[in-house]
Amino acid sequence: MKKAFFPGCLVLQRMPQYEKAARRVLRELDISLENMRRAACCGAPLESFTDRWLYLAAYNLSLAQRMELDILTLCGNCTNTLLRADRALSDPLLRLEVNERLHELGLHIEGQTLVQHIVExxxxxxxxxxxxxxxxLSLKVAVTHPCQAFRPHEVSGFDDSPQPQAMRRIVELTGAEVVPYEAEYDCCGSTLYLADEKLGLEAGRRKLDSASVADVLVGACGNCQLLLERFRGLMMADDRESRIPMLTLPQLVGLAMDIDPDELGIGPATAERLLRSSA
Known part of the structure; x- marks a missing residue:
């Protein structure tokens, strides 16, 4: 199976380990990823101040259609944006308007494009x-869900929006114990952080504090991962040993496949700590 690969800006620029692990694990599942050359931002950062975000999302959808492939994403925000754009473009008049711009680039969009997050x-x-x-793995795992990949359900059509279970099912297959925690289904704080830094930090602190009952916190979204890592640094700058380690979902799955941690982008110290906990 081949998919058009849309990792998202944050993953491409700030989280090479997530992409590295995803490619390695998906290969084991007989899923190959083809880069979407000349892909652009999904359009999400523009949405708060212009309707033209839709043109950017449509541009990416049209690239996948030209490749004749469905899209696989690594980011909840990207997934949500592309899914909503695809849904909006079912309006013939809007699609006609968008295609007038796409034609200037030699592109065209017709029908729907399947967009799926790596969890799905x-x-x-x-x-x-x-x-x-x-x-x-004999680990206690706290899961932070890529909530925007599942919301709203009428757009994603996958999993239970308020309390998604897909990641829990995947983690349980690795042998790890999924540990429930108070803030499991709360926002990680990344979206809030963009509007209100103090409020975003408080949301991140609440999630990290309640997840500390586990050996590791596992996510599957560029936004969640980057912001929670930043929160960890800000909140626990003087106490590195007490920081709960963070992994992406494909990194955890890769460990259960007995793939070398280096191939998954996991540093030696983190790998040693987790494998020691799993012994």
Whole structure:
């Protein structure tokens, strides 16, 4: 199976380990990723002040259509933006207007484009994954869900929006114990942080504090991962040992596949700490 790969700006620029692990793990599931050359931002940062965000999202959708491939994403925000754009473009008049601009670039959009987050893709391959797990992990895992990949349900059509379970099912297949915690389904703070730094930090602090019952916090979104890592640094600058380690979902799955941590972008210190906890 081949997918058009749309990792998102944050992952491309700030989180190479997430992309590295995703490519490696998906290869084990017989899913190959083809880069969307000349892809642009999904359009989400523009949405708060212009309707033209839709043109940017449509541009990316049209690139995938030209490749004749469905889109696989690593970011909840990107997934949500592209899904909503695809839904909006079902309006013939709007699609005509957008295509007038796309034609200037030699592009065209017609019909719908399937956009799926990596969590959804892996969930559709659980039986294959089950056969690939050769090193069951004895870890206590706190999950932070890529909430925008599932909301609203009428757009995503996948999982339960208020309390998604897909990531829990994947993590449980690795042998790890999914630990419930008070702020599991709360916002990570990344979206709030853009509007109100203090409020965003408080949301991040609440999530990290309540997730500290686990050995590791596992996410699957560029926004969540980057902002929570930043919060960890700000809140625990003088106490590195007490910081809960963070992994992306494909990194955790890769460890359960007994893939070398270096191939998953996991540093030696983090790998040693987690494997020691899992022993």
């Amino acid at each position: 893709i892996v969930c559709h391959h659980l039986e294959i994954l089950r056969g690939k797990v050769t090193k069951r």
